[in-house]
Amino acid sequence: xxxxxxxxxxxxxxxxxxxxxxxxxxxxxxxxxxxxxxxxxxxxxxxxxxxxxxxxxxxxxxxxxxxxxxxxxxxxxxxxxxxxxxxxxxxxxxxxxxxxxxxxxxxxxxxxxxxxxxxxxxxxxxxxxxxxxxxxxxxxxxxxxxxxxx
Amino acid sequence: xxxxxxxxxxxxxxxxxxxxxxxxxxxxxxxxxxxxxxxxxxxxxxxxxxxxxxxxxxxxxxxxxxxxxxxxxxxxxxxxxxxxxxxxxxxxxxxxxxxxxxxxxxxxxxxxxxxxxxxxxxxxxxxxxxxxxxxxxxxxxxxxxxxxxxxxxxxxxxxxxxxxxxxxxxxxxxxxxxxxxxxxxxxxxxxxxxxxxxxxxxxxxxxxxxxxxxxxxxxxxxxxxxxxxxxxxxxxxxxxxxxxxxxxxxxxxxxxxxxxxxxxxxxxxxxxxxxxxxxxxxxxxxxxxxxxxxxxxxxxxxxxxxxxxxxxxxxxxxxxxxxxxxxxxxxxxxxxxxxxxxxxxxxxxxxxxxxxxxxxxxxxxxxxxxxxxxxx
Numbered sequence: 001x002x003x004x005x006x007x008x009x010x011x012x013x014x015x016x017x018x019x020x021x022x023x024x025x026x027x028x029x030x031x032x033x034x035x036x037x038x039x040x041x042x043x044x045x046x047x048x049x050x051x052x053x054x055x056x057x058x059x060x061x062x063x064x065x066x067x068x069x070x071x072x073x074x075x076x077x078x079x080x081x082x083x084x085x086x087x088x089x090x091x092x093x094x095x096x097x098x099x100x101x102x103x104x105x106x107x108x109x110x111x112x113x114x115x116x117x118x119x120x121x122x123x124x125x126x127x128x129x130x131x132x133x134x135x136x137x138x139x140x141x142x143x144x145x146x147x148x149x150x
Numbered sequence: 151x152x153x154x155x156x157x158x159x160x161x162x163x164x165x166x167x168x169x170x171x172x173x174x175x176x177x178x179x180x181x182x183x184x185x186x187x188x189x190x191x192x193x194x195x196x197x198x199x200x201x202x203x204x205x206x207x208x209x210x211x212x213x214x215x216x217x218x219x220x221x222x223x224x225x226x227x228x229x230x231x232x233x234x235x236x237x238x239x240x241x242x243x244x245x246x247x248x249x250x251x252x253x254x255x256x257x258x259x260x261x262x263x264x265x266x267x268x269x270x271x272x273x274x275x276x277x278x279x280x281x282x283x284x285x286x287x288x289x290x291x292x293x294x295x296x297x298x299x300x301x302x303x304x305x306x307x308x309x310x311x312x313x314x315x316x317x318x319x320x321x322x323x324x325x326x327x328x329x330x331x332x333x334x335x336x337x338x339x340x341x342x343x344x345x346x347x348x349x350x351x352x353x354x355x356x357x358x359x360x361x362x363x364x365x366x367x368x369x370x371x372x373x374x375x376x377x378x379x380x381x382x383x384x385x386x387x388x389x390x391x392x393x394x395x396x397x398x399x400x401x402x403x404x405x406x407x408x409x410x411x412x413x414x415x416x417x418x419x420x421x422x423x424x425x426x427x428x429x430x431x432x433x434x435x436x437x438x439x440x441x442x443x444x445x446x447x448x449x450x451x452x453x454x455x456x457x458x459x460x461x462x463x464x465x466x467x468x469x470x471x472x473x474x475x476x477x478x479x480x481x482x483x484x485x486x487x488x489x490x491x492x493x494x495x496x497x498x499x500x501x502x503x504x505x506x507x508x509x510x511x512x513x514x515x516x517x518x519x520x521x522x523x524x525x526x
Contacts, residue, residue, distance in 0.1 A: 023458045049372050052460070054486040056475055065473065065486075067460060071372065071388065078460070099375035102496040110208075125201040125525060134209055135484075 003077045006045070013039060025065070025078040033081060034091045041096045046072045050093065053103035055111045057137045061085055062111055066093075083113065092118040110135040166194065171510070173202050179276065180521030182495075184510070191506050196499040203525035211485035216242050216317060216452045219485070224311035226470075226487065226523040229272050232265040232302075233465045234523075235315035240396060241461040241472035242317050245454040253444040254319040255397045260332070260435045261305070261314065263428040267339065268298040269466035270425045277418060277515035278350060281359045287349060294342050297335055304328060319446035329436050336429045343425055351419065360415035364501045364513035367412060374497040377490050378468025379420045380517060384412035390464040402434045414516040421518070451480050467491050467518055489523035 004019070007026050011017050014036055018027050028036055040047040052067040066079040083090060092115035093100045104115040105124040112133035115121055123130060132139055171184040181202035187195040207226070211219050223238045224231040236258055243250065275291030299309050304325055306314040314321050350356050366376070371384040381388060389406040391399040407423030409416035456478040462471035468490025475484040494517050502510050 022456070025458075048369075049375055051375055051462075051469075052471055052473065052486070052488040054473055054488075056484045067471075067473075071386065074393065097375075098370070098373040099493055099496060102492065123201075125204045127201070134206060 001073050001075055003075070006040075006075070006077050010036060010039065020080065023078070023080075025080045027080045027082065030081050030083055030090050033079075033093070036079070037093050037096050040068060040077075045070050045075075047077070048097075050097035050099050050103070051076065053100060053107060055107050055113060055135075057111065057135065058082075059085075059137060062088060062113060064090065064107070064113065088113045089116055090114075091116050092121075094118055109133070112136070164190070169507075173199075176280075179514070179519060182514075182519070182521055182524075186502075186507070186510065188507065193502050193505055193507065193510060196502045196510075198495060198499050200495070200521070200524055203521045205526065207526045208485055208487060211482050213481060215450070215480045216454070216482065217448060217450060219482070220315065220317075221311065221313045224313055226489065226526065227269075227465065227467060227491070227520050228310060228522050229520060230265050230269040230466045231310065231312050232261050232314060233269075233463065234470065235312065236262050237461065237463040237465070237470045238472055239315045239317050240463060241459055241474050242452070242454065244461050245457060245459040245474055245476055246317075246452065248318055250319060251442050251444060252398070252440045253323075253442040254446075256435050256439040257320050257324060257444050258315065259397050259399065259402075260324075260432055260439070261302075261320075263432045263435070264298050264301065264332070266428045266466045267425055267432075268295045270421045270428075271295045271298075273421055273466070273518040274346060274350075274418065274425075277518070278356075280515040281356070281512045283350070283356070287346065290342070290346065290349075294339060297338070301328065301331060301335065304331075316446055316448045317452060318448060320444055323444050329439075332432060332436055336433055339429055340426070343422060343429075347422060351422070357415065359509075359512055360418065360516070361413060362411070363414045363505065363509050364516065365411060365413045366497065366501060370497065370500070371412065375493045376468070376497060377493065378465065379424060380417055380468065380494055382406065382408045383416040383420045385410050390462065390469060396461075396463060398435075399431075401438070402431050404430050414512055417516040417518075453478060453480055462488065465490055467520065467523075468494060470523075487523070487526055489526060491519040491521075491524045495519045495524055 007019050014032055016029050020027050047068040047070040049069040051069045054065050056063040061082045061084050064081040069076050092104055104118055107113050108121055109123040109125050110133055122128060167188040169186050171186055173181040173183040183199040185197040186193055207222055220235060223234040226234045271291040271294055275288040278287035302312060303309050306312050306321055366384050368384050368386060371381050385408055387406055387408050392406055404427045407420050409420055454476045456476055458475045460471060460473045462469045470490055471488030473486035474482050477483040501513050
């Protein structure tokens with residue numbers, strides 16, 4: 001079984017899901033993430049390991065990247081969610097995956113994405129009184145060394 | 151802070167007690183701050199605070215070229231720098247669809263496995279030191295690690311942060327007589343591994359401190375995304391070197407040691423066995439190393455095509471992953487480091503609930519975390 005097969009199976013149940021051309025990632029609408037996570041976590045595939053969660057700042061929107069793993073069918077799949085920068089809110093997956101507790105806190109700390117229904121959403125790497133979200137492209141304080149020009 | 155009255159007996163008044171362990175504590179292996187709530191000697195709650203070593207590596211990567219970021223990866227897991235170098239260059243090579251010569255692949259395997267042995271030696275030594283086997287196992291482990299570091303010193307001229315891997319190959323070819331030295335080291339290390347087992351494995355004091363303590367169940371290990379020896383100690387036979395082979399790992403014969411219970415003793419035992427398997431891999435790699443070019447003259451600037459790549463390798467502490475997003479320019483658009491210790495530490499506050507304070511140290515030592523890659 002490959003990622004494209006999983007994509008077809010998800011598409012049967014959630015028709016709004018599309019596949020990204022360049023990266024072959026499965027792009028999911030933000031409001032359906034809970035349903036899809038529940039579907040993936042079910043006994044059929046048992047994608048019960050959320051291996052990695054991160055985000056990419058694309059300036060007008062922020063892309064969340066979920067990497068799931070299934071020990072049962074030995075497959076890794078990548079899910080993406082695009083959130084517009086003016087409404088950075090998404091449901092937390094802590095009910096399905098315990099590892100997301102810290103992953104989501106990290107994404108909140110560095111990108112400012114709010115995870116709804118997270119048990120303890122606070123900064124994890126930066127001090128709690130830190131201002132701004134450092135991994136955003138428009139973050140400018142404190143001054144960083146200038147980018148190398150080649 | 152809210153104070154909970156926790157007395158079982160109506161006539162006795164006692165309240166919850168809070169102690170700060172760290173950020174400066176010898177057994178927290180760096181700057182980790184544990185906020186422990188105690189009922190007598192039993193831990194009722196633990197809050198883990200991290201971030202004291204945050205150096206914003208991911209932000210720095212966005213302002214550096216691909217070659218310039220290699221030395222930064224040394225400072226992630228500074229006990230196994232070679233493995234970090236390796237994962238990063240593999241990810242960049244995958245992004246660029248670059249082929250590497252066979253000799254370079256073999257050299258990378260030998261180096262990575264030697265570093266794994268060195269890292270496990272530190273894990274075992276400091277763990278034994280933490281639970282009270284004062285100085286002896288630690289000094290023995292450091293004595294053996296010193297020999298590996300001498301080998302690395304001869305290969306690349308550095309002792310802790312190596313900066314040895316290059317995009318497309320390695321920095322230097324192996325020196326002429328080094329294979330004899332590595333062979334001698336393997337022979338020497340095998341007998342020393344037996345020595346450690348005689349000292350620790352069935353030692354009655356060691357057993358009392360480690361057996362049935364900090365049990366991590368299979369389902370919790372998967373749900374918390376635990377990787378590496380900690381996952382295998384919980385009974386899941388999963389090793390990237392075997393299940394999704396990279397480099398030339400599919401050419402070597404070796405086993406994946408696993409245990410059943412997932413307690414502190416199992417995590418120690420898996421590491422000892424893994425150390426022996428690593429020696430086995432090095433032996434086969436030394437015997438089968440082909441001739442040919444290994445050193446590349448690295449370009450100063452690489453411009454990978456626009457795209458995204460996620461690559462993970464089996465590090466001594468678990469699966470290290472690099473998620474690199476390229477926009478076709480000389481610097482990464484975004485670089486995410488998926489550090490194994492980060493997830494391994496996340497489970498900690500659940501493991502210590504209901505154990506005695508002394509066992510907190512024992513469990514933390516057995517998880518073998520390293521703050522450099524947690525805080526990044």
